[in-house]
Amino acid sequence: MNGESFNRFLAFLKTVRLGWLIPFFLLVKGEDPRTQLRAIFAGVVVPILAILVFLTAWEISSKQIVTKFGTVPGPRQVWSAWESLMNEIRMEKIKEADHQRRAREKRMKNIEKYAGVFNELPGDKPDFGDTERNQKALSDLSKTFDEINEMLEVSNAISGVSSEQEAQAVVDQFQFESSKEIAAVLISQLLPKEISYRMREEELNMGERFNPIEGDTEELIASKESLKAKELKLIAAEKADLLIERQRLTSFATREAIDVLNSIPSFTKSILGKLDSTASKVGPRLDGWYASIEASEIATGQKYPNRVRVKMLKKSFEYKPYPGKDTYLNQIATSLKTVFFGFMIASLVAIPIGIVCGLNKTVNNAINPLIQIFKPVSPLAWLPIVMIVVGALYVSDDPMFEISFINSAITVALCSLWPTLVNTAVGVASTDKDFINVARVLKLSWVTKITKVVLPASLPLVFTGLRLSLGVGWMVLIAAEMLAQNPGLGKFVWDMFQNGSSETLSMIMVAVFTIGVIGFALDTVMLSLQQLVSFGEAI
């Protein structure tokens, strides 16, 4: 890398907020190590230390507050909640694959069962390949799923046992090596803790150790009670730790299961893939055939003998998507989609109006009061209005978008409109007078003047506005989704709040961090774009 492109690379790092990496590159390049190490200390070590201090303070203080959902989760619980969300995603992936497998098996069975029917199918006879090979692939697949299911069952199977021997006896009945391996990890890492916890809990509940007996002095009773409270607290802490540990090992098991799913041999995959693609071609033909059978039955009044069989066959060839539940990733995707949709609406409205305002003082004076009044309005005030108006206007039997999506997006748009509008107006109005003079001397047409001079000159400010708008939009989105029940992060937070389990708080905290990280990422993208259109002028 030559000097100039290296410098450009460093400048790029700075624009995408990776400036803290620069001293590392300079260090590798052999620049003065003392300066670079100092820069690394300031840019990397100090923030990391601050994060560690924050985490420690959080961990310590969280234990002090007891809510109706248990103690406030510390960083480890929140991480564990994140793990459980990721685990859920993996489980969904496995379930989806299983769903697909079942559909394939059913289809395969019907293909064999109604093989004769295919002879009457108009057109070419579909080629499903070698039946034996297909059967083999399917049975391989089902064996894989037997393995996966067993792996996922391990944790349940040995959760009630009271000793390692007992657990070993259960494990010995397992079919697959992979489940035995998972069991071994579980037995060595989780079981002793679980057993000891259960014993302590029982002892506390059943044992009379802390119960006052006759002849106890008041002092003794008090000290017994305080001992019991201490023990309870210890057990609660142990339980929390145990939950974290269990989550970790569950994640481990699903990760292994995903590995098994991914390790299906490629020739099996290719056979199944070919089968699927043939099915996707045959499906519509069966549809057409069945429709023509129905039509001819009505026309001729004669019953077609194979009608029911064709219908059964047709049904097994229909593509039915997996009716899985929304995972966390889906919810994040929904939120992003909503915010972008709202942001697009806002930009499409705000930029043109902003340009007109910037060009014409009269228009600006006319619109300014409205901007000032609507700008500070909270999304919570807009949302009911939006819901009612959209509810009245957006009526469709087969809506392209969910109504809750439209509600949230429009609320986001209404709130994030203003920064772009104001900044565009200011940017256009403050175009360098010399640029305008150049346009005047060249006698540029109105349109050319706007597109070639005014707009490019105001782009940095327009992008400042867009960046602020996206920030506002993302912030507003969560509230809007909460109330509009749009299945995104906002609804996730609301649902977690409503279901009130021991995981409620940690799940909401996961959402808080997710929202923060995504907001930061969006801002970084906008900042980079903003710097891209500023042509080396500092922002």
Place this chain on the structure above:
Amino acid sequence: MNGEKRMDHKGSGTSTFLKLKGVSKGFGSGPQRSEILEDINLDIREGEFVAIVGYSGAGKTTLISLMAGLLTPDKGSVTLKGEVVNEPSPDRAIVFQNYSLLPWLTVYENVGLAVNQLYRTWPEAKRKDWIEQHVEKVNLLPALGKRPNELSGGMRQRVSVARALAMNPKILLLDEPLSALDALTRATLQDEIGRIWEEERKTVVLITNDVDEGILLADRIIPLSAGPRATLGPVVTIDIPRPRDRKAVNHNERYKEIRREVLDYLLGEGGKKEGRTTLTRKLVLPDILPEDLNRPRMMGGRKTPRRRSELKNENIEVSV
């Protein structure tokens, strides 16, 4: 101002090209109204290089904006070849003091903006040639694909000159084109402007605050008195043969004479005009001592600025 002096502004003999007649211009209204220029009379012949020198804030930019048609006079008229100038036109190309290059366009595109606008009917290749030809004229071909922020101030102003020349104007208006540059770059660009003028022989009006620059480049030099109500002083014809060498000209007696004449007007009669902007308020220095940035800072934060008033003056008496 007497009639004789006004006569001096007229070109001798040949046809008048750009003509300013009794031009006055002011801004604002009511008590805030300020008259910038008053009774400006000027005739410029075709192919002539005229320099107008004056104080900062005297209204030089207003004057050239009137010539360009960016402003219209309150009284009097500006005419080019007999036609009244009341709007800007590519016929009167202007080079601004702060370059006014569009920062998002490369050198080629900046010149191209003008060329594409004015010579739409030309085929693409011809326009490209025309652009490159004019960029070459200011020796900037290697920087064709660069954006203004990658260029030095001098290079930027050259691009600005190339853009103006590419418009093939009837008259070239230079509004303090070199005043934002350092002395060395300034000298180089002065030579370059001189060379280009020799080649092109366009009518040029140069506005400047540098008397030497004016004398070095122009055929005639006219001082502009200090504002407000600035007006043109006596025309001095520079009859020093071209090409004028910067070093040699310094020892030229005629050069010194012209210089003295212009400066005498500006520092004397022209400068002493009533109501000239003078600083009457006493400047109060801020009560803060400058910090020595070269000195390493102590850890543990910056100190509050040191106050001048807190300085303890030590009087050291030295006995001899």
